Amino acid sequence: MSEVDDWPANAGGDVDVELLREQLVAWYERDHRSFPWRETTDPYRILVSEVMSQQTQLGRVESAYRDFLEEWPDVESLAAADRADVVGFWTDHALGYNNRAKYLHQAAGQVVDEYDGTFPESPAELQELMGVGPYTANAVASFAFNNGGAVVDTNVKRVLYRALDVPDSDDAFEQVATELLPGGESRVWNNAMMELGGVACGKTPACEEAACPWREWCHAYQTGDFTAPDVPNQPDFEGSRRQMRGRVVRTLRQHGPLTLDDLGPRIRVDYAPDGEYGREWLTGLLADLADDGLVEYDDEEARLAA
Missing domain, CATH: 1.10.1670.10 (Helix-hairpin-Helix base-excision DNA repair enzymes (C-terminal))
Structure with missing residues (x-):
C-alpha cells in the first residue's frame, strides 16, 4: 500500500x-479527446494553446489555434509580427483579454532575443517569460518537456x-x-x-x-454527494467591458486614429458624449487599454499604440 x-x-x-x-x-x-495541442511537443504551440485556453471554451480555442498558427507558425514569426496585428487577431476571434495577446507577443520576443529562439525548459525559467505564471509554466514544461509539476x-x-x-x-x-x-x-x-x-x-x-x-x-x-468547489462564474462576454475593449482595438485597427466622438458610436450604438455611455465611459476603456500598452489617446483622439 x-x-x-x-x-x-x-x-x-x-x-x-x-x-x-x-x-x-x-x-x-x-x-481521450483529440486536440491539436495534444499532438505536439513544440513548446511554442503549447504556449499558444495554454494562453488561448484561459477562460475560453475549447471549441472556440481549437479554431483560433489553427488560424493563429497559419499566420504565425513559429516563435520567430510571432516575435517579428506587428503587435497590433496579434492583438487584432485576438479581438477578431473573441479570445478574451487583449493583454494576453500582448504578453504572448512579448514572450515570443524574449525567447528569440534572450534564448536564441530555444524555449527554456523548467517551470522556473518559463516563468521569466511575460504573462507566464506558475500554472502556464507547469503546463508548458509538462506537455512540451515532460518535466513539469x-x-x-x-x-x-x-x-x-x-x-x-x-x-x-x-x-x-x-x-x-x-x-x-x-x-x-x-x-x-x-x-x-x-x-x-x-x-x-x-x-x-x-x-x-x-x-x-x-x-x-x-x-x-x-x-452520492457530487457538490464541487466554489468556482467564480465567468461573466457573460456579450455586453461586457472586455467585449467593448476588444471593439475599441478592432475599430482603431480598421479605421486608424479617430476622434473620441467618432470612435464612441462605433463601440456602442447608444453612445452620447454626455450620456451614461459617453466620453467618461469611453475614456475609462481607453485608460485600461493604455495601461496595457495597446492604445494612446488624449482629450480629442484615440489611436493604436505605436
Missing part, C-alpha cells in the same frame, strides 16, 4: 496510490474534491496533486487528470457513461 503523507483523512489511508495512478493512465490512453486547474480541483475528499483549499489541492504526480510522467499524468475532470467529472458527472476509473475510491460516488 502506497500512501500520501498528510492527506485529508478520507483521502489517504485506504487508497492504493500506485493502483490509482495505473487505472487513470490506462483509462486515458485507451480513449502538477497542473491544477478547475477540472483537477473538482476531481480531487469529489474523488479524494480534498478540502476546498488551493494549498490542499496543490499538495495532493503534487503528491499524486508520478515522477517523470508529468505529460501523460496532467493530461489524464484534466481529461478525467473534463469528461467524467464535469459539472454534471458522467461516472458510468465515461467509465470513470476512480469509482472504486471516489468519495462522491460512494456517498
